[in-house]
Amino acid sequence: MRPALALRPSAVSRYVPCPRRVCHRCLSQQPNRSIAELLRWKPAQRVDHVVVNGFVRSVRSMKAHNFVSLGDGSSISPLQALVQTDQADGLTVGAAVRLTGSWVSSPGASQSHELHVSKVEVLGPSDAKTFPIQKKYQTPEYLRTMPHLRPRTPFNAVLLRLRSEVISSLTQFFAARSFTQTHPPIITSSDCEGAGEVFTVTPASDVAGPADKDCAQDSFFRSRKYLTVSTQLHLEALAQAVGNVWALSPVFRAEKSDTSRHLSEFYMLEAEMSFVDELGPVMGLAEDMLRSLATNLSGSSTFQDLLSRSRQSGSDLLPADEVARRWEGLMRHDWPRITYSDAIALLQQKSKLFEHKPVWGAGLQSEHEKYLAQHVGGGEKPVFVTHYPRDIKAFYMRASQTASPGGAGTSNPTVDCFDLLVPEFCEIAGGSMREHRLENLLDAMKQQGILASSSDGSGLDWYTDLRRWGCPPHGGFGLGFDRLLSYLSGVQTIRDVVSFPRWLGRCDC
């Protein structure tokens, strides 16, 4: 047997990304130099043989030459290229081109350098007359009719980069804390959490069969299966294996609500911590995660691009200063925590302000949440509201051991849970301790009419099983990932931060 020492790590050259992103050596080695990299590169001397790929955003014709704006999605600012008129054939709006030339300091004020082009290659021509993406303002509703082309607008490219950088930052955050990233299943056996608003899954070959098959669509998996509405229950099983786990997974709701905040398919970030006794560390994790995310990305060029676009924006985008304030709020420490009962008491003092009277036992209305975010968090910091009434929360949440401080005693039981509210936007995440004691869980399921077992495998026997053999106290939270991107970008409609949004009646491409 070969000894494991054959793989001494010191003997192997490690992959190290180049720390210099815009040095000569990097640029000469990269076949695709991004426009963002070129724009940061300000050599004192003229540099020849510079090659750049991109899409023509606009062309301004002069007598002997044309000014061509080139974009490649890496930067919201285009690159300015000077092309002799006799070389400008095919440089139409939208065209995919490769330009070779000299990188020289620019006499104009808008850009320190520009490309003096010596060679033009049109790699993908474009009929500018029919190209649906225009440089002028186009409404979000119009752009939504062509999700396959919409990413080509400069601001949509910023949103794509934001998504990517947020994923990368979160992956680092959780890896540094030894959380295990997992892939919980998408097709699941239970629909208990979806309250009927779930999708079922059927092989097309069954659907296409004769009509008298009586929709016999449950043959592939033997019984009816669903698209997951949350990965939490499966994450709990995995947390009992490796302690702390997280997932960034698509989830699905067949909701018939047609609002700016709902999609039928969206990504959810869920984390689960084992061996935590109280809600505090779970809220701490959510707070640390969002703070480190905002802190890390606020130094990125993507963040600057986000703000620069907001400034020029039409009415569909939040102004730049409000986006900046959102990020600053996330970067602050010590986010306030208030119990639901205290929150109700506070709201009742101001009940004249509200259309819906605040009542203990009812859910918080959007106007209530806005008031709390404004007055408890100072309109700046996010706010945790904790210990909601048991009757309005999910069966798996752990009953609070003592009546909530401001609550109405044991006759009004609460659960160890939280909602995280952010200014203006309201709920962005929610979490709880999970009931880890078998008897208590079975009681709660009985009360809510949820099957603990069934003959066709659709019951939650497996979930209650987790409590039979060594289930430590544990808790976690879920965060709507696309909603987070909506909050961070100031894009008001979640349909505009998702590349190919799916909702009631809409599933293009």
Next chain:
Amino acid sequence: MRPALALRPSAVSRYVPCPRRVCHRCLSQQPNRSIAELLRWKPAQRVDHVVVNGFVRSVRSMKAHNFVSLGDGSSISPLQALVQTDQADGLTVGAAVRLTGSWVSSPGASQSHELHVSKVEVLGPSDAKTFPIQKKYQTPEYLRTMPHLRPRTPFNAVLLRLRSEVISSLTQFFAARSFTQTHPPIITSSDCEGAGEVFTVTPASDVAGPADKDCAQDSFFRSRKYLTVSTQLHLEALAQAVGNVWALSPVFRAEKSDTSRHLSEFYMLEAEMSFVDELGPVMGLAEDMLRSLATNLSGSSTFQDLLSRSRQSGSDLLPADEVARRWEGLMRHDWPRITYSDAIALLQQKSKLFEHKPVWGAGLQSEHEKYLAQHVGGGEKPVFVTHYPRDIKAFYMRASQTASPGGAGTSNPTVDCFDLLVPEFCEIAGGSMREHRLENLLDAMKQQGILASSSDGSGLDWYTDLRRWGCPPHGGFGLGFDRLLSYLSGVQTIRDVVSFPRWLGRCDC
């Protein structure tokens, strides 16, 4: 308006993970000290007040005390704890416990230190008699009947950590190269790539309706929708926005094959590069990615755990030295590339070895791929086989400009594609240049009977649209992520590297 400078990155403290993972300060600050961290910690002096959480793996009773093995999934080796007999109540196999004690150097040889326990807290009791997970060897088939408990076996925890570290390493790899990570849609409009083996998606409320609704299940999205079989087509749209993109996404196949290599739901890693003219850089990316992955992770404790378990394993796991050889192969440079035509010629010289005669125009059989991996890659390096016949490949692949060197001329056209073969395991990834010219694409679709447009939105109009306005040459590849984990871990059946596997007839939990 608030200036963007309000967010100067230098003014904000950045999140920096502690570089010292096992120092005193870290350990005292962490509420959950992992067993892996404790086992690496070898203080010269006895340290008191050490707290550790975990699950009891076994108990060995002596007269005055018990030796308790504790696991928490962070390490395949358990922690050894010494507990006085009068404190050992509830320390049954499977129980979730918190032990407090002194960390002292151990007289035994198996472990440098052990925990002398002063306080025992049983956080989640376990009825050891009924606990289905046993320390003795249990067959993969048996463990597969309880996916919710299977992760608790020490080796399954290693597989969960491997998955997590592979995701994290790939995320860093692509971020360092400025690839944008994307979330292509899961519910899609087209089933063209699935060859009928797709799942359809229906709201449960429609399915539950009266039978005479004639399976009217297409009401939610207006027409029939499917679970994606590949994210490639959507990735191409996104690549035209930001250049180079990738995704790690669940995909679905309603295949009725019941093999050790197929699942109905699995993760696929797909990458797409814009502005590449030839296949070379695409293969280079796949090679770099796998090499950097193996190189980075070969220094991890997870890799050592993988090898140590393999050595003790039953027949269901590849021996440790063969796993090590797989990793070493991935770390080597300059993987050989051979055209399909040359490969066929090579195989024909040895045709007596094969059950299936190698014929130009037919797909490579598994026995052929094994021979190529053994003799072209020396049984060590992965091998790229390129330029397959057009008739056995997908419609979107770009036609080769010249006949393949060893091919049969223009009457036997090939496409610019590759399969990546690894020793023993065979195909692990596949990629191609995509046809970026509108007319050529439409011709290929016509030949294969694929609708370029349809009234119900199920056609590929949107995909052909991508070629109308500035489509540069581009290419990419896809890699079965769970198959990769199967290869890296030496777990022979893909059902055993996925926590909750779904295949024909099986979808537990």
